[in-house]
Amino acid sequence: MAKKSSGTTARYNRWGYIFLIPFFLVYVIFSFIPLASTIYNSFFENYYSGLTQIGPKFIGLENYIKLLSSPEIWKYLGNTLIMWIGGFIPQITVALILAYWFSDPSLKLKGQRFFKTVIYMPNLIMASAFSMLFFALFADAGPINQMLISLHILKEPFKFMNSIAASRILIMLMNFLMWFGNTTILLLAGMLGIDGSLYEAAEVDGASASQIFFRITMPILRPIFIYVLITSLIGGLQMYDVPQILTNGKGTPAGSTTTVIMNLNQYLTSKNFGMGGALSVYMFIITGILSLVVFRINSAKKD
Amino acid sequence: METHASSGLPVGTRRAIAYVVLGIFTFLCLIWFYILLINATRSHAEMTRGFTMLPSTHIFENWENLVNGTIPIAKGFVNSLTVSVCSSVLCVYFSAMTAYAINTYRFKGRDAIAAFILAIMMIPGQVTVLGFIQLINNMKLDDTIIPLIIPSIASPVTYFYFRQYMASNLPMSLVEAARIDGSGEFRTFNTIIMPLLKPAISVQVIFSFVGSWNNYFTPALILHTDSKKTLPVLIAQLRGADWLRFDMGQVYIMIAASIFPVILIYLFLSKYIVGGITSGAVKG
The missing domain is CATH 1.10.3720.10 (MetI-like)
Structure with a gap:
């Protein structure tokens, strides 16, 4: 009897493999094979000089060394990190404040649904269209300049796209607008999950508001903070659509807004598969390590 | 969570500050789409004359020009x-x-x-x-x-x-x-x-x-x-494309056509979407 029932279960359990076939078939074909061939490409000299193809010729790790010893990649990594941090710091700060207010029952904020709906909305906007919109709005003859002139704040149009600081700030502003609502809602879920009796006990013990915030709220939110930080960094390293469209792929002015992935895109469109491969592998290693941290947070949750 | 401990400021003041700040961020989130919507209704000639906060009547004209364009x-x-x-x-x-x-x-x-x-x-x-x-x-x-x-x-x-x-x-x-x-x-x-x-x-x-x-x-x-x-x-x-020779009415209507379908879906279903964001992520 026992033998029979375990046999039946085993027969059912074979369906587990069958149901996994589509996922793994597609994953292997469209992710795993491309990954393997990206790594393979990175060991070859293979690019176009004009219309003539140079290579492919096996050169070992030369692409990797060449990439790291060129000043450009460090500049692009710097650009990417500056623009990520410039968006992330206001993002996490504003999100923390808003989530704290939303979760504070003594404030009894009305219209929370409305505010959450509004601040999350930019997250769903097509980044390339949003960037195009900013380009049009902040153009030399665009509405923002027109407004500033008609309000007598400016005498003549400010050329946002010719200023390193202004271009970067616009990119940071777009990243901030697209992500602070998302972060607010994640932090809010964490704050609402905190056991109310903890606060009551602290109040009975005479803790001040700031003590409660830094000693209770923040430590409990730590896993969410790490999650938000790491996923945002992974997203930040992939920054592409916004600066690509805003600067028409040129990273203007003077390469100050070219990101790492814009650089990868340049290698791909110019068919420099060796260097593109090496850059991809570096990005794979970095995001792989960062993913591992997220992975550990996600698995720890299930205990 | 019953109450947070009271901070230095009275609740009424803190609530007022919260509403003002939320108002500012609401404005910051929406103003771009408002300008987009307005400019999508205006002709290129109107736009070169300056910006106004009121819509005009050229939205269908802009759309037709775009559809019949390159x-x-x-x-x-x-x-x-x-x-x-x-x-x-x-x-x-x-x-x-x-x-x-x-x-x-x-x-x-x-x-x-x-x-x-x-x-x-x-x-x-x-x-x-x-x-x-x-x-x-x-x-x-x-x-x-x-x-x-x-x-x-x-x-x-x-x-x-x-x-x-x-x-x-x-x-x-x-x-x-x-x-x-x-x-x-x-x-x-x-x-x-x-x-x-x-x-x-x-x-x-x-x-x-x-x-x-x-x-x-x-x-x-x-x-x-x-x-x-x-x-x-x-x-x-x-x-x-060659930017200076472009009809801005077409530019704005094209951006609007890419963005607004998603905004519309979102406005109808925001309840489910905002609730769905957290479910895939960590909880504290």
């Missing part, structure tokens, strides 16, 4: 819609199937497979795109929308969401009852399980649709013929 916007709209609908349907159906396999069956290597999918979840597609393009070329699928649709079958993030959802909302007794009634495993999944997943499915269809609708990086590398391009690729093309 950028195949109507075709782009259809392409974007085709890619987004197909990939969100495939993504949701097969992610649910994958999650069901891990959730329901006890087979050898199950834990290892579940851990593997979780581990690859955050790795961006961009790091494999070089090999992906070469593969697409070898498969003769370059300049088609197929490589933008099929890979969505393997979507670890959507899978993860379904798995969380099933863990708390799917009683195994239901599966067993279906077996006793003689329902095959595949039929059970399609006719009993999928309907039970409706709330999760609607959230994930939206996320997957929007993700696909907004996707720019991969389509830009794969689609070369104008009539096959999706909206983000056409927007990039518009950005690359």
Whole structure:
């Protein structure tokens, strides 16, 4: 009897493999094979000089060394990190404040649904269209300049796209607008999950508001903070659509807004598969390590 | 959470500050789309004269000029819609199937497979795109929308969401009852399980649709013929066009056409979407 029932279960359990076939078939074909061939490409000299193809010729790790010893990649990594941090710091700060207010029952904020709906909305906007919109709005003859002139704040149009600081700030502003609502809602879920009796006990013990915030709220939110930080960094390293469209792929002015992935895109469109491969592998290693941290947070949750 | 301890300021003042700050961020989120909407209704000539906060009457004229212009916007709209609908349907159906396999069956290597999918979840597609393009070329699928649709079958993030959802909302007794009634495993999944997943499915269809609708990086590398391009690729093309000679009315109406469908969907379904954001992420 026992033998029979375990046999039946085993027969059912074979369906587990069958149901996994589509996922793994597609994953292997469209992710795993491309990954393997990206790594393979990175060991070859293979690019176009004009219309003539140079290579492919096996050169070992030369692409990797060449990439790291060129000043450009460090500049692009710097650009990417500056623009990520410039968006992330206001993002996490504003999100923390808003989530704290939303979760504070003594404030009894009305219209929370409305505010959450509004601040999350930019997250769903097509980044390339949003960037195009900013380009049009902040153009030399665009509405923002027109407004500033008609309000007598400016005498003549400010050329946002010719200023390193202004271009970067616009990119940071777009990243901030697209992500602070998302972060607010994640932090809010964490704050609402905190056991109310903890606060009551602290109040009975005479803790001040700031003590409660830094000693209770923040430590409990730590896993969410790490999650938000790491996923945002992974997203930040992939920054592409916004600066690509805003600067028409040129990273203007003077390469100050070219990101790492814009650089990868340049290698791909110019068919420099060796260097593109090496850059991809570096990005794979970095995001792989960062993913591992997220992975550990996600698995720890299930205990 | 009953009450936070009172800070120095009285509640009324703190509430007022909160409303003012929320008002500022609401303004910051909406003003761009308001200007977009206004400018989409104005003619190029009106716009060169300066900005006003009131709409004009040229919205249909701008749209007609755009549709009859050099950028195949109507075709782009259809392409974007085709890619987004197909990939969100495939993504949701097969992610649910994958999650069901891990959730329901006890087979050898199950834990290892579940851990593997979780581990690859955050790795961006961009790091494999070089090999992906070469593969697409070898498969003769370059300049088609197929490589933008099929890979969505393997979507670890959507899978993860379904798995969380099933863990708390799917009683195994239901599966067993279906077996006793003689329902095959595949039929059970399609006719009993999928309907039970409706709330999760609607959230994930939206996320997957929007993700696909907004996707720019991969389509830009794969689609070369104008009539096959999706909206983000056409927007990039518009950005690359000779800017000074362009009719700004057309520019704004094109941006509006790319953005507002998603905003409309969002306004109708925001309740589910905002609730769905947190479900896939960590909780404290």
